[in-house]
Amino acid sequence: MLKFDAEKFVTEGEKAYSLRADIEQIALKVQKEGISNIFFTASGGSNAVMQPFNYWMESKSSIPSYLLTAADFLAVGSKKLNKNSIVILLSKSGDTKETVALAKKMEQLGIRTISIVNKDNTPLAHHSTYAVNTFGYHPQELAFYFLIGKIMQVNNEFNDYEQFADELKSLPGDMNIVAQEVDSKAKEFAEKYQNADYQIWVGSGDLWGTTYSYSMCVLEESQWLRTKSVSSPEFFHGTFELVEKDVPVVLLESEGATRPLDERVANFATKYTDQFTKFDMKEFTLSHISTKFRPIVEPSVMWAALRRVSLHLEDIRDHPLTKRRYYRVVDY
Structure with missing residues (x-):
């Protein structure tokens, strides 16, 4: 098959999966501190990557969630944003202009942020409360499955989380x-x-x-x-x-x-x-x-x-x- 390396993909998947415990700890920490709502925000395709997780929360969780492009969020803001909000950002490069600017704004406001990036030492990670570097390994959604799944589990909305997360290894x-x-x-x-x-x-x-x-x-x-x-x-x-x-x-x-x-x-x-x-x-x-x-x-x-x-x-x-x-x- 054209440009297909099954062994490499599985190896990279194992590396992405190895982040599970660290991501779950972030989920537990923010949940313990309290979550009033969750904002998913990024630019372009990164925003689209997060759409399923906003959809998941909207349909299965009592925690309010919103999906906004970073540029819109910067320009308009949201009356729903408060000190117990969680803002989740995604930028593969870690330097997407609007996404980094939004992280800086949240930092100034004292709003907790969780950023997913694909590189070390990025501006986005630097200005985020928590940052997860997935190094671009696929499936790129794994970090979100662990993060959102764990939050919903603790909120008594996804009791099958452990089984689900275990199966994700395959x-x-x-x-x-x-x-x-x-x-x-x-x-x-x-x-x-x-x-x-x-x-x-x-x-x-x-x-x-x-x-x-x-x-x-x-x-x-x-x-x-x-x-x-x-x-x-x-x-x-x-x-x-x-x-x-x-x-x-x-x-x-x-x-x-x-x-x-x-x-x-x-x-x-x-x-x-x-x-x-x-x-x-x-x-x-x-x-x-x-x-x-x-x-x-x-x-x-x-x-x-x-x-x-x-x-x-x-x-x-x-x-x-x-x-x-x-x-x-x-x-x-």
């Missing part, structure tokens, strides 16, 4: 299996739509962040392909009018509570376009993850599937995923 290996299962489909998709003029990507629930980030951060930013992302329920309030026989529609189908919303999109798309593709969570083999936990790990698993699309697009189009015209290239 998630990287299962993600490798998914990557192998989907690779031929991913290659066919990349070959077929490598030069598509326009495509529509649809998702819902805890896969909405994945849908949004893949269309924006991979297809648009990394491959310069014009893409529209829309949630499954919102698809029928505007975007579906652009569906024609030759318009590619891609659905990331959840197996969680919002699956009926995805199925409605699938039923419509199969009638009105000949270019419909779906990546269905129910089709992926996860031998070590209990059925009840499968919806929670959807973002990580779908990333493993879509990563295969990304690598094939990069190869077929001879367009490196790191190539940019403007991002961190020019002043803006």
